[in-house]
Amino acid sequence: MTARTSTESARDIPEATVARLPVYHRALTALSEAGTSTCSSEALAAAAGVNSAKLRKDLSYLGSYGTRGVGYDVDYLRYQIAREIGVTQDWPVVIVGIGNLGHALANYSGFSSRGFRTVALLDADPSRHGEVVAGINVRPFDDLESIVAEHGVAIGVIATPAVAAQAVADRMVACGVTSILNFAAGVLAVPAGVDVRKVDLSVELQVLAYHEQRKAQGEPA
């Protein structure tokens, strides 16, 4: 799912670990805000919802930032993780498809606090143009190329209906976007070197329903 360039640097971190680093980062932020200056792997693991062995293994890919017998310095570890995952950088983002979900995404505070800056909201529907969402003007989809070029956008978010998603992805890739977060149903075809992550809300519910169905089967009738 995550294609990579051939020039990738040496030390690589397992995908499963990469996906948990933001969770640890958030837990450390919470601990820091609560005034905690030091924590053990056990405490941090509990805050992040994993077991401590996994946490220590994950952190070992980054380096040795703890002190045996003591634990981790919350702010120091938080900074090291932030640096590793790129939270310290500024990531201009374009959101395409300003329906209900696009609205929610544009207003989502979790993005801006992590270095993601929404530079444009685009929609193909002219009746939406000029509408202001989260303080940003909704503009025509055809502005994509100029916006990506102007702001150096590397990450695009697709929140369009399924039928439009592939065409949007093609245009994004053509003008230099190399990472796409896709909320539309269905599979996106993209060239090697472009990363796509898919969030499928109904799949999540369906996985729950599957297990729910099985729970029910085990109960007396």
Add this chain to the structure above:
Amino acid sequence: MTARTSTESARDIPEATVARLPVYHRALTALSEAGTSTCSSEALAAAAGVNSAKLRKDLSYLGSYGTRGVGYDVDYLRYQIAREIGVTQDWPVVIVGIGNLGHALANYSGFSSRGFRTVALLDADPSRHGEVVAGINVRPFDDLESIVAEHGVAIGVIATPAVAAQAVADRMVACGVTSILNFAAGVLAVPAGVDVRKVDLSVELQVLAYHEQRKAQGEPA
């Protein structure tokens, strides 16, 4: 992450496979609507965005629904998967927290078409009560218990701010909800037997940013 009851039935399907079955189901629906009556594992795998070996392995957990030398009957296989994952059932769902994301979820057509029926929208904020979203009245959070009892709700969706999420989960669990889809930041503590799936939008973007950062490092300066 997915706790189970001890009375679970014998044949169990790997988690990774369970998460892909809804994707196959959707691909088969598309093929069926396009008038395709038969397809090979190769064709279905392409439509679902996986390789064919994985698809065949996944389907083998359900049974033998294909014909060697021929392929799969689209409608028959689609029905078998639907039965397995519970799409054929009716799943009453409660959504708590009707902010931007709650709005989007309430309006999301992908839920209703897969057997999920939103029976109530709840919010703790009195100023939202009475508002009609997707044809449903927003009601006080305190109505949770009566609604869950009345409709036999097993699945709850949490789209509240992070601070409220644990309290909402506790109330849900106390009145019989056994599966929770959580969009709020942070970790939910729930008893064994309750399944929680978490969708974290900023984690998805952060994983993309991590790889993006590494791509940039490999390029000439």
Add this chain to the structure above:
DNA sequence: TAGATTGTTAATCGATTAACAATC
């Protein structure tokens, strides 16, 4: 029968976990 394609086996790969030596 010959060609096509499934279902399954076995090898490989990656992730998780427990245990503990290292060391503060």
Add this chain to the structure above:
DNA sequence: TAGATTGTTAATCGATTAACAATC
């Protein structure tokens, strides 16, 4: 020094993939 806790090793587990015998 004694107690605590990390960082790492090694075992286990689960998922992926290629290959191919079974069989339509």
